[in-house]
Each structure stands twice: as structure tokens, then as C-alpha cells.
Amino acid sequence: MKKIVNNPEYVVRDMLEGLIAAHPDALKQIPETTVVARKDAPLQNKVGIVSGGGSGHEPAHAGYIGDGMLDAAVCGEMFTSPTPDQVFEGIKAADGGAGVFLVIKNYTGDVMNFDMAAELAEAEGIEVEKVIVNDDVAVEDSSFTTGRRGIAGTIFVHKIAGAKAAAGGSLQEVKNIAEKVTANVRSMGMALTPCTVPAAGKPSFVLEDDEMEIGIGIHGEPGIERKRVTSADEIAEELTNKVLEDIEFNRGDDVALIVNGMGATPEMELYILNKKINEILLDRGLNIHKTFVGNYMTSLEMSGCSVTLLKLDEEMKPLLDAESSAPAFRI
Amino acid sequence: MKKIVNNPEYVVRDMLEGLIAAHPDALKQIPETTVVARKDAPLQNKVGIVSGGGSGHEPAHAGYIGDGMLDAAVCGEMFTSPTPDQVFEGIKAADGGAGVFLVIKNYTGDVMNFDMAAELAEAEGIEVEKVIVNDDVAVEDSSFTTGRRGIAGTIFVHKIAGAKAAAGGSLQEVKNIAEKVTANVRSMGMALTPCTVPAAGKPSFVLEDDEMEIGIGIHGEPGIERKRVTSADEIAEELTNKVLEDIEFNRGDDVALIVNGMGATPEMELYILNKKINEILLDRGLNIHKTFVGNYMTSLEMSGCSVTLLKLDEEMKPLLDAESSAPAFRI
Numbered sequence: 001m002k003k004i005v006n007n008p009e010y011v012v013r014d015m016l017e018g019l020i021a022a023h024p025d026a027l028k029q030i031p032e033t034t035v036v037a038r039k040d041a042p043l044q045n046k047v048g049i050v051s052g053g054g055s056g057h058e059p060a061h062a063g064y065i066g067d068g069m070l071d072a073a074v075c076g077e078m079f080t081s082p083t084p085d086q087v088f089e090g091i092k093a094a095d096g097g098a099g100v101f102l103v104i105k106n107y108t109g110d111v112m113n114f115d116m117a118a119e120l121a122e123a124e125g126i127e128v129e130k131v132i133v134n135d136d137v138a139v140e141d142s143s144f145t146t147g148r149r150g151i152a153g154t155i156f157v158h159k160i161a162g163a164k165a166a167a168g169g170s171l172q173e174v175k176n177i178a179e180k181v182t183a184n185v186r187s188m189g190m191a192l193t194p195c196t197v198p199a200a201g202k203p204s205f206v207l208e209d210d211e212m213e214i215g216i217g218i219h220g221e222p223g224i225e226r227k228r229v230t231s232a233d234e235i236a237e238e239l240t241n242k243v244l245e246d247i248e249f250n251r252g253d254d255v256a257l258i259v260n261g262m263g264a265t266p267e268m269e270l271y272i273l274n275k276k277i278n279e280i281l282l283d284r285g286l287n288i289h290k291t292f293v294g295n296y297m298t299s300l301e302m303s304g305c306s307v308t309l310l311k312l313d314e315e316m317k318p319l320l321d322a323e324s325s326a327p328a329f330r331i
Numbered sequence: 332m333k334k335i336v337n338n339p340e341y342v343v344r345d346m347l348e349g350l351i352a353a354h355p356d357a358l359k360q361i362p363e364t365t366v367v368a369r370k371d372a373p374l375q376n377k378v379g380i381v382s383g384g385g386s387g388h389e390p391a392h393a394g395y396i397g398d399g400m401l402d403a404a405v406c407g408e409m410f411t412s413p414t415p416d417q418v419f420e421g422i423k424a425a426d427g428g429a430g431v432f433l434v435i436k437n438y439t440g441d442v443m444n445f446d447m448a449a450e451l452a453e454a455e456g457i458e459v460e461k462v463i464v465n466d467d468v469a470v471e472d473s474s475f476t477t478g479r480r481g482i483a484g485t486i487f488v489h490k491i492a493g494a495k496a497a498a499g500g501s502l503q504e505v506k507n508i509a510e511k512v513t514a515n516v517r518s519m520g521m522a523l524t525p526c527t528v529p530a531a532g533k534p535s536f537v538l539e540d541d542e543m544e545i546g547i548g549i550h551g552e553p554g555i556e557r558k559r560v561t562s563a564d565e566i567a568e569e570l571t572n573k574v575l576e577d578i579e580f581n582r583g584d585d586v587a588l589i590v591n592g593m594g595a596t597p598e599m600e601l602y603i604l605n606k607k608i609n610e611i612l613l614d615r616g617l618n619i620h621k622t623f624v625g626n627y628m629t630s631l632e633m634s635g636c637s638v639t640l641l642k643l644d645e646e647m648k649p650l651l652d653a654e655s656s657a658p659a660f661r662i
Contacts, residue, residue: 002523002524002540002541002543002560002634003523003597003600004523004563004566004596004600004601004603004604004636005562005563005600005603006562006563006564006603011599011603014563014602014603014606015599015602015603015606016602017606018601018602018603018604018605018606018607018609018624019602019605019624021605021606021609021619021622022590022602022605022609022622022623022624023622055599056597056599058597058598058599058602059598063598192333192334192335193333209333210333212333229333231336231337232335232336232337232345233337235335259353263595263597263598264594264595264597264632264634265335265632266334266387266389266594266595266629266631266632267389267390267394267626267629268342268346268386268387268389268631269334269335269336270335270349271345271346271347271349271350271353271389272335272336272337272342272345272346272349273335273349274349274350274352274353275345275346275348275349275352276349278349278352278353288352291352291353291354292353293349293350293353295598295626298597298598300597300599301595301596301597301634303333303595303632305335327661330658330661
């Protein structure tokens with residue numbers, strides 16, 4: 001294992017210190033927790049938006065903290081759900097009296113622990129609502145999931161729910177729009193190489209020198225097929241078509257697109273993919289409202305990509321376009 | 332070689348198409364060239380800022396095109412200087428009548444080809460000035476360089492010279508501030524793994540499973556030492572101390588910092604490095620004005636990092652802090 005780390009047991013702790021040091025005016029760590037919050041949290045009378053999950057997916061989720069996006073992110077250990085008490089700390093950090101909204105990726109541990117935290121918060125009089133994001137069309141059920149997994153589409157939920165809250169939306173209004181985004185966002189990924197959790201010291205799976213895996217999860221969970229590496233155009237077609245088949249897209253629909261890198265994919269390759277994805281979407285008569293290319297939801301040093309499409313309507317569009325100060329998601 | 336590409340000979344062409352498709356409102360490609368320019372270029376009566384070089388260092392340089400930064404980027408083939416006629420096209424694209432300023436990384440081919448392009452432009456009545464960035468303290472002379480190499484410090488030159496031009500600075504004023512940045516910026520890098528140019532099909536060098544190379548260049552040029560991989564803290568110390576030794580930093584000095592990933596380095600590891608770098612700088616009594624952590628000047632899928640420090644003064648600070656719309660460098 002070749003990594004730039006100190007004690008592998010403390011990578012999350014060390015990362016959080018380095019993160020706060022880099023953004024001292026924007027972020028704070030809640031003492032004795034792994035919760036990162038905006039420096040000025042909680043914002044009075046604004047719905048607080050909280051997300052989180054296992055670490056190793058950076059910039060998800062702490063990079064999405066800022067005006068018009070998240071108020072707090074709860075950082076679990078590597079690929080491990082944060083505990084209910086940590087999530088509860090995140091809820092408290094974001095609570096400005098208008099309720100707190102939780103954006104949860106659909107993994108069994110996350111769902112359970114965020115739910116328990118919500119109960120703890122409600123017992124203390126904090127109103128909590130949630131959405132469970134399950135955008136990954138690759139597989140139904142998986143190693144850590146009942147139903148579909150939540151992956152890069154989660155970023156669109158952060159952005160649009162966060163913009164709604166920033167615009168003064170009520171907890172119920174934030175929930176409604178978050179559910180609408182979740183209903184209209186789909187993703188699918190693939191990997192060329194595995195990744196290694198520092199404390200484990202060896203890759204979570206093995207791919208041969210000429211092999212890729214289609215439909216892989218962001219923790220290296222099995223996908224739908226292992227096969228020989230094909231061209232960028234073929235990969236773009238396979239992922240995009242699977243996403244397009246899953247919900248109804250009609251000619252003239254506005255869509256937002258994320259071409260996401262898994263961590264070790266050169267930006268060049270993501271743009272090469274985008275060339276073909278763009279052609280496919282235009283051929284289908286879709287209007288590409290906005291394209292985001294980069295590392296948004298990663299798996300450490302995994303090489304690979306995912307494609308996310310959100311079908312927009314007139315309510316979602318201005319919320320997606322609204323300004324955000326989150327370092328990892330600029331409009 | 333595992334890569335998401337089509338024909339390896341056409342990776343730059345394909346990338347540029349995907350890049351323009353992702354940013355249709357901000358960027359344009361000059362027809363029949365590998366020049367990317369801001370959509371509204373040339374801006375009348377503003378000094379045009381042009382940079383470029385071999386491709387494979389994305390987001391450098393096309394990601395730095397935008398308000399307050401570059402007007403055009405000239406994209407060479409993989410790790411290959413753009414030709415004089417391509418650079419000349421870039422100069423013409425950026426020329427709004429107030430002259431064009433070239434930011435050149437110090438590689439023999441780049442310096443020669445940008446110089447020839449400047450002569451072509453001057454023959455057509457376009458006033459051209461330049462700066463050559465040589466921030467890499469690792470080695471004097473190298474595979475492709477006489478003198479020191481230009482690496483991630485170049486981004487600070489883009490930003491500050493770009494802000495000066497956006498503020499109405501004359502060609503001479505832009506040159507003066509760019510020279511000041513170059514005189515005050517220093518960098519040093521290291522690698523854990525090599526990278527593979529698609530058309531070559533195999534890595535440009537080999538590192539053993541437990542080896543890293545200190546002082547490596549962004550094309551895999553040899554550094555100053557190969558040794559066993561040490562801890563993040565030791566790597567941070569080695570790079571930062573070498574940078575700090577190279578020019579005089581005094582207690583109370585303001586500095587700006589880039590903790591740069593080489594392409595395949597998880598963001599987590601960059602933040603772990605930043606924790607220690609931050610401690611070292613504070614111990615030295617320096618005031619960290621701003622920290623940038625991420626992939627700014629990469630080498631395809633090389634794993635590794637570089638540390639860049641810029642000693643700021645009261646003239647440079649507001650120019651660094653000025654807003655920019657470049658997708659890869661937000662303040």
C-alpha cells in the first residue's frame with residue numbers, strides 16, 4: 001500500500017484537522033466530534049441541512065458545506081457510517097430553530113444511524129426530516145444496501161435542498177424539493193482499479209490488467225459485469241444509456257449532468273467521456289442545462305467514473321443555478 | 332495501460348471537445364487550433380493573458396480561463412510544447428488592443444515556441460510581454476529544462492497577473508506584478524507512482540512498491556532522491572522545509588499555500604499533508620493568508636503532491652483575493 005498518511009488508524013482525524021486549517025474562515029469542527037460545520041452555524045430561522053457518511057469519498061461531504069448547500073457534515077470512519085451520537089451532534093450544530101433536514105445516502109448503516117440520531121434530536125425538541133438518496137441504477141440491493149445505493153446524485157440533492165433552505169423554505173418545503181430531486185436523479189459508475197482503505201492495507205477487490213467493472217459501488221461493492229476495458233465512447237454509452245432507460249426522458253427535457261471521477265481518474269479522461277455523453281444526450285433531444293466534470297463523489301484512489309443525470313423542472317432549475325460558497329461545488 | 336480513452340493519438344482533441352461541451356457559455360475553441368479561449372475574447376482594451384504548454388496537467392491551463400485569470404490557453408499534445416503557430420493563434424485570440432502577456436512554464440520547448448510566437452505577433456503589430464515561471468526548487472536544470480522547472484506556482488502567476496489585467500493594468504504593470512510573483516513563489520513535489528502517456532502505453536519511469544521520489548517533475552523527470560515511502564508528516568516536512576529555505580521568509584510574513592495533488596492522490600491525503608504543513612508554517616511565525624488544496628497542476632494519474640508557497644505583499648494580496656470565474660480556481 002502506497003499512501004501519504006501517518007498512522008492509518010487516524011486518517012479521518014488528521015484529514016479533518018487539515019481541512020479546518022485550510023478553510024479557517026468558512027469551517028469549524030465541533031469539539032470532540034467528527035462533525036464539520038459552517039463557521040457561522042447554526043443560522044437562526046433557516047432550515048439546517050446535514051449530510052454525511054463514511055469518509056473516503058472526499059470532497060463528499062464536508063466540501064459541500066457553505067452558503068446555499070450544507071450546514072454540517074458528519075464524517076464517519078473510512079467507508080463506515082457515522083454513529084448516531086455523531087449524527088446527533090451534527091443535527092445540533094445545524095439547528096437554528098427552523099428544523100434540520102438530513103440527506104442520507106442509501107446504505108443500511110447510514111439509514112439506521114441517521115434515523116436513531118433523528119429520534120434523539122426529536123426527543124430534545126428539534127424537528128427533523130430526511131430524504132434517502134438511491135440514485136445508482138446498477139443494482140437492486142448490494143453488500144451494504146437494501147434497495148439501490150446512493151452515489152454522486154446526492155450532490156444535486158445537497159445543492160437544490162440547500163438552495164431552498166437558503167431561500168427561506170420551510171422544513172416541509174425542503175423535504176418536498178429533496179424528494180423531487182431524488183425521484184428525478186439517476187447514476188451509474190464503473191471502475192478500472194480498486195482502492196485500499198489505509199487501515200486494511202490491501203485493495204478491497206482485484207481487477208486484472210485488462211479488466212473493468214461496470215456498475216461498481218463507491219466502496220468497491222460488486223457491480224453488474226466484469227469485462228475487458230472498452231473505449232471511452234463505449235463506456236460513456238453503456239453508463240449513459242443505462243441511466244436514460246431508468247426514467248422517462250422526453251425530447252426537450254432539461255437535464256443536469258455530473259461526469260464524476262472516482263478519485264484517480266485524470267480530468268482529461270473525464271472530458272473525453274463528456275464528449276460522447278454530450279453527443280448521446282443531444283441525440284436524444286435533451287437540453288443540457290449544466291455540466292459538472294470532476295471529482296465529486298470519490299472512492300479514495302479508485303480509477304473510474306460515474307455518470308449522473310437529473311431531469312430538471314422550472315422549480316429545480318433556479319435552485320441548482322443559485323450561488324453557493326461551498327468550496328467543492330461552484331456554479 | 333488502463334485508461335478511459337478512445338484512440339490514444341487523439342486524446343487532446345477529444346478532451347478539448349468534451350471541455351467545450353461542458354462549458355459552452357464560458358469557453359470556445361478557436362477553429363482548427365488547440366487554443367481554448369473565453370467565449371467573449373478578445374476583451375477590448377484589456378491586456379490579454381495567455382498560458383499553455385503540454386497537455387496532461389489538467390486543469391492546467393484551460394481550467395484557469397475566466398474573468399480575472401486567463402483569456403486563452405494553448406494546449407499542446409501530451410507533455411509536448413504547443414507549436415509557435417498554435418501559440419500565435421492563442422495570442423491573436425486574446426488580443427484586444429492593449430497587448431498580450433504570456434505566462435510560460437520554464438521548459439526549453441515552451442520558452443522557445445512561445446518566444447517565436449511572440450515574434451510572429453509583434454510582426455503583426457501586437458505588443459507582447461512574458462514571464463517565465465521557474466518555481467520548482469528541486470533541481471537546477473533537468474530533462475527538458477535549463478534552470479529550474481515551472482510547476483504549480485504558475486497558478487499564482489495566472490491569478491495575480493490576471494487580476495491586474497482585469498483591474499485595467501497596462502501591459503507593463505501586468506509584467507511587473509507577474510515578475511514579482513515569480514520572484515516570490517517556490518514549489519517542490521514528490522511522487523509515489525508514475526504516469527503513462529496514452530500513446531506511449533507504458534509508464535515513463537518505475538518506482539518500487541515501497542519507493543517514492545522526492546523532487547520529481549510534472550512529466551516524471553528525475554528528482555533528487557528515491558527512497559522508502561515515509562509518513563505524511565515527514566513528506567510535508569521535507570517538501571515544506573526545502574521551499575522555506577530557498578527564499579527569505581520572516582516571522583509575520585503573509586503567505587499563500589497550494590497543496591497540490593498530482594492527479595491520483597485522494598483529497599484525504601492532501602488534507603493530511605496540509606495539517607502538518609500548516610503546523611510548520613505557524614511554527615515559523617508565518618501568517619497563512621489563503622490555502623488551496625486540490626488538483627491544480629497534475630501529471631495524468633501520477634500519485635503524489637507538491638507544496639507551493641508564495642510570499643505575499645500588500646500589492647499581491649488583493650489581487651490574489653479578487654474574484655475569478657475560472658472553473659478550476661475559485662477564491
